[in-house]
Amino acid sequence: MTLADQPPAAALVFQTLLVHGPLTRAEVGRRTGLSPGAVTKVATPLLTDGWITELGRPAVERAYGRPATLIAVRAERAHFVGVKVTGDELIGVLADLTAQPLATGRVALASRDVGTVVLAIARLVGELRAEAGAARKSGVHSIGVTISGEVDGQTGTVQYSPFLNWRRVPLAQLVETATGTPTLIENDVRALTVAEQWFGAGVGLPSFALVTVGAGIGCGISIGGRVVSGAHGVSGEVGHLPVGAARVCTCGNTGCVEAVASTHAITEQARQASGNPELTMDEAVRFAHAGDPAVRAVFSHAGHAMGLALASVANLIGPDRIIISGEGVASYDLYEDQIRQTFGAHAFGAAAECDLVVRPLPFEEWARGGAAFAAQRLFAPTK
Amino acid sequence: MTLADQPPAAALVFQTLLVHGPLTRAEVGRRTGLSPGAVTKVATPLLTDGWITELGRPAVERAYGRPATLIAVRAERAHFVGVKVTGDELIGVLADLTAQPLATGRVALASRDVGTVVLAIARLVGELRAEAGAARKSGVHSIGVTISGEVDGQTGTVQYSPFLNWRRVPLAQLVETATGTPTLIENDVRALTVAEQWFGAGVGLPSFALVTVGAGIGCGISIGGRVVSGAHGVSGEVGHLPVGAARVCTCGNTGCVEAVASTHAITEQARQASGNPELTMDEAVRFAHAGDPAVRAVFSHAGHAMGLALASVANLIGPDRIIISGEGVASYDLYEDQIRQTFGAHAFGAAAECDLVVRPLPFEEWARGGAAFAAQRLFAPTK
DNA sequence: CTTCCTTAGTTTCCTTTGGAAAAGTATGGT
DNA sequence: ACCATACTTTTCCAAAGGAAACTAAGGAAG
Structure with a gap:
């Protein structure tokens, strides 16, 4: 099951849990404005499919009433690779759903030629996969490649990259065929902004x-x-x-x-x-x-x-x-x-x-932006 | 009936008609992505309540098939007053749903004292009402007052106006009690932007x-x-x-x-x-x-x-x-x-x-911004 | 210890919304 | 007269989420 074919309320609940950590169902309802019934209804399939998990009791228990059960995102349910391309190196991370890095890598680029870079990306992705054994179970959901310059995420094309001197390079497609994994591309700063929005100071x-x-x-x-x-x-x-x-x-x-x-x-x-x-x-x-x-x-x-x-x-x-x-x-x-x-x-x-x-902003943070961007597509569809 | 208690699709249809002029139902469906059935369903109550009206056939008729019927917004269904407050004068318009002015007025301000300004606004609104006889039938739905400076539309308060040297003036409330008509306030440039967005170059x-x-x-x-x-x-x-x-x-x-x-x-x-x-x-x-x-x-x-x-x-x-x-x-x-x-x-x-x-940007355009802002609240609820 | 109270979570039922498809309708062409 | 075509309406239905009744689990009061 993918997150996408869940009702809209599921995305809302999932995002709330992602951003505000473990919460009780009642609290999720209050924060999202959904009725308690709707939260249960939507949480059940997410639980059975492993997107979220039940934790124990909240730290501060209530004096009265039935004790609550915390639910939280299962970060290990999906993994993403983020790669930041600069003029002379690649930075990569393999991260989970909450953009927590499990493995990081850094590779110098021999040349700025498109073919070389794509190959280097594919090799880096392979290394990260190998390094992060944990990810083997669920595989890598998608790759987010980020690069400075004008990037058209819709078509997956790098319109213009001054540092690499690229124009109209269909990078997403190239990386996708080289790695066999769905790939998204985005401007590096915007991807980092996405990361901050979901998991950082934003x-x-x-x-x-x-x-x-x-x-x-x-x-x-x-x-x-x-x-x-x-x-x-x-x-x-x-x-x-x-x-x-x-x-x-x-x-x-x-x-x-x-x-x-x-x-x-x-x-x-x-x-x-x-x-x-x-x-x-x-x-x-x-x-x-x-x-x-x-x-x-x-x-x-x-x-x-x-x-x-x-x-x-x-x-x-x-x-x-x-x-x-x-x-x-x-x-x-x-x-x-x-x-x-x-x-x-x-x-x-x-x-x-x-x-x-x-x-x-540690160096691997840039690559984390790519992972966060890729992850976002999963839990914030078309938003 | 108000527009607000209609289904979401109604707002969509209404806004499409407002912005893109008279259209056939089929065309509305295509533009909004709604099914033909939904368009009819939503258009019927809008028609019976006079928000929209049926016009004749479109200018370019089709060769085959049942001829289409145009529907369009009934601009005269609701009227709004927009007032722009500057340091030394008031500019006012009484406009219809499409922010077309029916009457305009301009008043010099004797003083920048809050009470004086509020009184002058109330008098200007009265004059505009009298001048635009057409509006008497449906009355004035609401007033939009705009002013340069920091305006908190939520609380209806002018936080700071440099030209008038006002601080924390609950202008919306004051004008509302002075005129007996619901009043919204907004920053002048933002209101003008709203007007351009719905009815201008935006x-x-x-x-x-x-x-x-x-x-x-x-x-x-x-x-x-x-x-x-x-x-x-x-x-x-x-x-x-x-x-x-x-x-x-x-x-x-x-x-x-x-x-x-x-x-x-x-x-x-x-x-x-x-x-x-x-x-x-x-x-x-x-x-x-x-x-x-x-x-x-x-x-x-x-x-x-x-x-x-x-x-x-x-x-x-x-x-x-x-x-x-x-x-x-x-x-x-x-x-x-x-x-x-x-x-x-x-x-x-x-x-x-x-x-x-x-x-x-003719002088009355500023006041039109206020009217457009007030109108927007009607057809774009909470947006 | 039993009953009641309080809050959490679940289930059932129902309303709202809008899509799909078919039926109905109006017109020009054959 | 009939057909082709496209607009419009109607009917039926599925999805989504709210309301409220219901179950669960603990503490407090007696």
């Missing part, structure tokens, strides 16, 4: 934005439980918001956030500031922590640009929360203050009430 | 943004048939996006769009450029049309700032269309080219495919 929020800082600066937007995809596959391009920076950006314009606040931009500016053309990001962070004023100024400028960008997002769409995420967790403290200060100064009125959450 | 689009240029620069965002309201009542604040302008904005920051491209900013800059401290907007437009290079440059800068702002909107949310609207229709040609050029240069990838539509 759980239960009516709206939030996820801003990622790394080689580029990206943004995923979730409104009303849906991740905004944009009419032409473009959305969340926050990296080129004009923030009045003097540096020329890779996009050819001047003033983009990315020209000041991407990891690449920061190291380059730190090199100039320190006079050391070999400086690495890690060293720049050390220098700044040690109090080097020129290098600190670089981070401060980056923080200012980020603050402006976040304020723009908050002013425009008014999310409940903005999650700031990226590789350089170690350096957040260097510009977090500046970010918050600039954000506060430029967020308009009540938009300033939007809370800013900083969240580390 | 009809049928999965997503669009509406940017208004006037004393301030505002933006309404519609995604998936819903106007984005923002978690804290703030959204679409495009006026203070940083676009690197040198002028200081009213918000205290430097570089805001509004500091360069609002009508106020343009006249002020034109005064400096021409050396005439008495110059009006109309004169500035004439000068620019006559070829005055300094004044033309002012419009060009404004266009550049607008282009950057629109590109930011397009990059962030990827709408299908951006509708540019505002008072100064006469001056659009002066910076439209610059807007498009800057937009094209800064819109990222496929975001540039977003089409820009320029639309005049």
Whole structure:
């Protein structure tokens, strides 16, 4: 039995359990607005088919009345592989229904040629399958491949990937035939946003934005439980918001956030500031922590640009929360203050009430986005 | 009978007719995905209660088969009053179900005191009622009051209005008791966006943004048939996006769009450029049309700032269309080219495919937004 | 210890909704 | 007159979920 051919209420109950952990049937009814009878009716087939399971009594028992029984999602009921494709490597995870990773892998790419990449993906999927013995029982339900750039999830086509220099590559189809497993593709930031929405800092929020800082600066937007995809596959391009920076950006314009606040931009500016053309990001962070004023100024400028960008997002769409995420967790403290200060100064009125959450983003998190995206298709059909 | 207690399919059929004009039942079925039987079933009570009406045969008859009968919304079935409150005047319309105005009115405000404004609104509503005799038959269903600033439609409270200097004013309740008619309030730009979504240039689009240029620069965002309201009542604040302008904005920051491209900013800059401290907007437009290079440059800068702002909107949310609207229709040609050029240069990838539509915005259009907003509550329940 | 009370979960019945299919209907063509 | 065609209506039916009665399980009161 698949989840798809269950009544609509089943998806509601399942999603509630997925997001809010083990609950009693009565509590599920209260949260979903379904009648108690409907919850039982819908839970029974989910139980018999192993999608959910009964746990014991809740931690806080009631003083009166019949004791309740907790029900919860059986995470091991289905497994997914998530693969993030970058310009020079693949990151993969094999995860369960709740996007918890069971196995992770990382492979360098010899070439950016489509055939090579597809083959590498297939091999990585195979390795992850082998590594995660537990998944052998139920197999892998589907694969979610994510990649930065313009991705058309409907047709499974990568319209344009700047890092790989791909155009109109039917990646989903290619991976599907290479692996024999149903494959979905999605933009990397949007997939990560899906992961945050269901299993991260965006759980239960009516709206939030996820801003990622790394080689580029990206943004995923979730409104009303849906991740905004944009009419032409473009959305969340926050990296080129004009923030009045003097540096020329890779996009050819001047003033983009990315020209000041991407990891690449920061190291380059730190090199100039320190006079050391070999400086690495890690060293720049050390220098700044040690109090080097020129290098600190670089981070401060980056923080200012980020603050402006976040304020723009908050002013425009008014999310409940903005999650700031990226590789350089170690350096957040260097510009977090500046970010918050600039954000506060430029967020308009009540938009300033939007809370800013900083969240580390380990490398495998990107791949988890793919798994979460694939999983979502299972329990949130066509939504 | 109200529309609300009809089955869900009724709202679907009604909305389809509202948006896509007279259609045959068969065509409604095709467009909504409902079966022919369901369309008839749902249309019958709507017909008997006068919400829709049968027209004659369609213009292009089919060669074979039973001729079809057109059905269409009976616009005169319900009437609404829309009132836009500004710092110094009220604009009101009495409109039908399709937000077509039957009567319009404009009243100067003697004071910004809450009591005075509420009284003036009540008097304006009375005048509009008297003027539109047709509405007497069915009365006015509800009033939609719109105002710039932070508005909480749920509680009917104006949280903060900078122009009127109001804070936490329960305006909906006040107007309701003063007029005896149910009253809704909403932010002016968002209400206008609702009007465009149902009856304007946003009809049928999965997503669009509406940017208004006037004393301030505002933006309404519609995604998936819903106007984005923002978690804290703030959204679409495009006026203070940083676009690197040198002028200081009213918000205290430097570089805001509004500091360069609002009508106020343009006249002020034109005064400096021409050396005439008495110059009006109309004169500035004439000068620019006559070829005055300094004044033309002012419009060009404004266009550049607008282009950057629109590109930011397009990059962030990827709408299908951006509708540019505002008072100064006469001056659009002066910076439209610059807007498009800057937009094209800064819109990222496929975001540039977003089409820009320029639309005049007569003064009563603002009030129509209120009427459309009130009407929407009737035919799009809870949506 | 028995009875009652309270809350959890189940079952039964029923209403609402909308689809499928067939019947009915209106028109032009043959 | 009859047929082809497509719109519209009617009839029948299945799915989904609510209401309420019912069962279950424990504590409290007597």
